[in-house]
Amino acid sequence: MKTEVVIIGGGPSGLLLSQLLNRAGVDTVILERTSRARVLARIRAGVLEDGTVNLLREAGVGDRMDREGQPHEGCYLTDDDLMVRINFYELTGKKVMVYGQTEVTADLYDAQDAIGTTIVHEVEGVVIQDAATTAPYVEYTKDGVLHRVDCRFVAGCDGFHGVSRQTIPAEKRDEFERVYPFGWLGVLSRTPPANHELIYANSRHGFALASMRNENLCRYYVQVPLTDKVEEWSDDRFWEALKMRLPHETAQNMITGPSIEKSIAPLRSFVSEPLRWGSLFLVGDSAHIVPPTGAKGLNLAVSDVYYLHDALIAALKKNNMSGVESYADRALARIWKAMRFSWQMTTMLHQFDGEDSFAAQMRKATLSHLSQSETARRDLAENYIGLPF
Ligand code: FAS
Ligand code: PHB
Numbered sequence: 001m002k003t004e005v006v007i008i009g010g011g012p013s014g015l016l017l018s019q020l021l022n023r024a025g026v027d028t029v030i031l032e033r034t035s036r037a038r039v040l041a042r043i044r045a046g047v048l049e050d051g052t053v054n055l056l057r058e059a060g061v062g063d064r065m066d067r068e069g070q071p072h073e074g075c076y077l078t079d080d081d082l083m084v085r086i087n088f089y090e091l092t093g094k095k096v097m098v099y100g101q102t103e104v105t106a107d108l109y110d111a112q113d114a115i116g117t118t119i120v121h122e123v124e125g126v127v128i129q130d131a132a133t134t135a136p137y138v139e140y141t142k143d144g145v146l147h148r149v150d151c152r153f154v155a156g157c158d159g160f161h162g163v164s165r166q167t168i169p170a171e172k173r174d175e176f177e178r179v180y181p182f183g184w185l186g187v188l189s190r191t192p193p194a195n196h197e198l199i200y201a202n203s204r205h206g207f208a209l210a211s212m213r214n215e216n217l218c219r220y221y222v223q224v225p226l227t228d229k230v231e232e233w234s235d236d237r238f239w240e241a242l243k244m245r246l247p248h249e250t251a252q253n254m255i256t257g258p259s260i261e262k263s264i265a266p267l268r269s270f271v272s273e274p275l276r277w278g279s280l281f282l283v284g285d286s287a288h289i290v291p292p293t294g295a296k297g298l299n300l301a302v303s304d305v306y307y308l309h310d311a312l313i314a315a316l317k318k319n320n321m322s323g324v325e326s327y328a329d330r331a332l333a334r335i336w337k338a339m340r341f342s343w344q345m346t347t348m349l350h351q352f353d354g355e356d357s358f359a360a361q362m363r364k365a366t367l368s369h370l371s372q373s374e375t376a377r378r379d380l381a382e383n384y385i386g387l388p389f
Contacts, residue, residue, distance in 0.1 A: 013284030014157030015108035049386030069099030208245035294342035300368035
């Protein structure tokens with residue numbers, strides 16, 4: 001098989017990159033390790049930045065998002081009963097869109113099917129060969145048969161546990177990491193939202209997040225020790241822990257119900273440099289991971305796609321390699337700023353094992369300052385709605 005760009009990974013970054021390239025007349029092949037059903041069963045991000053919303057519309061996959069998504073003009077940060085509203089719209093003139101990553105991924109699959117893009121599911125043994133040359137190829141096995149795809153470029157959209165990052169020699173990689181000593185226990189429930197906007201809650205009992213997917217589907221998280229197992233958390237125990245961390249009035253009025261999904265996700269900050277190795281480009285979670293506190297993971301994958309799709313179209317259609325040469329630096333400049341914001345939100349809102357009373361006071365003072373300073377709220381709002389691409 002021969003194509004212009006092989007994309008490894010059929011998650012949001014791989015699908016969006018393929019969609020944008022196909023619409024510009026660039027041929028792609030997507031290789032995905034799991035089944036489509038398993039990709040679409042994942043419960044991940046819930047908040048889309050302004051730039052992400054615009055790029056999805058440009059890719060021709062914004063219609064259902066615009067029909068079913070919920071534009072949000074603000075969110076709350078709370079400290080026990082102190083509620084600080086960050087009014088993004090008033091402070092930046094922009095909003096975010098509450099529309100689940102699962103839905104974005106489904107919309108992208110539908111659009112790619114309509115184009116007739118080759119997406120090979122349940123591949124095994126993907127190996128990127130000759131990545132450092134201008135004639136790379138990718139080998140994979142499907143149903144026991146070995147296949148080879150020759151191409152001009154390879155996009156590594158295969159997430160944190162993929163093969164792309166590992167294709168860059170370890171001695172050529174600089175990796176930066178902060179592993180947090182806690183995780184997020186997440187629950188999905190068919191209940192009305194506890195609040196009309198998201199609540200990021202700091203409390204003496206630990207962090208909690210009250211989010212939603214729509215008026216009848218909510219996503220909640222509580223900070224848990226890394227040693228906790230999801231089977232140790234009954235629904236009743238979860239709701240009790242959540243209510244202790246939310247403002248008293250919100251907790252009193254919220255409607256709980258059975259969990260339809262429950263899982264624990266570890267939190268880490270991670271960046272691997274370089275993002276380019278010859279004809280191979282790392283995109284999204286294959287290159288970086290952020291703690292979900294800043295709602296940046298999916299959105300950062302999208303900005304990588306924005307930079308790379310531009311570069312590959314220029315290279316393949318106009319023989320202009322300037323975008324290819326500058327991709328890594330352009331993407332990393334935005335990645336590191338989102339890394340900082342996600343780290344700042346995480347340290348500002350979570351209790352750390354063994355912390356002293358001073359740390360708890362610093363969290364309280366930060367939230368108190370936010371409640372009194374429009375400048376501080378504007379800084380948070382500019383980062384939360386997404387820095388410019
Ligand atoms: P993905 O990991 O989504 O996709 C990579 C794809 O590559 C997968 O489908 C995988 O099966 C495939 N793959 C892997 N190895 C392969 C191989 N060798 N060959 C072929 N295919 C291969 N972000 C937020 O903004 N907010 C959140 O609340 C949030 N919650 C999260 C919760 C969890 C449990 C996790 C793991 C992540 C969460 N994220 C969140 C981050 C997440 O949304 C990612 O940023 C987003 O999925 C990135 O998309 P991709 O880069 O496409 O990577
Ligand atoms: C979610 O709805 O899953 C969500 C929203 C905002 C975050 C993290 C997760 O920061």
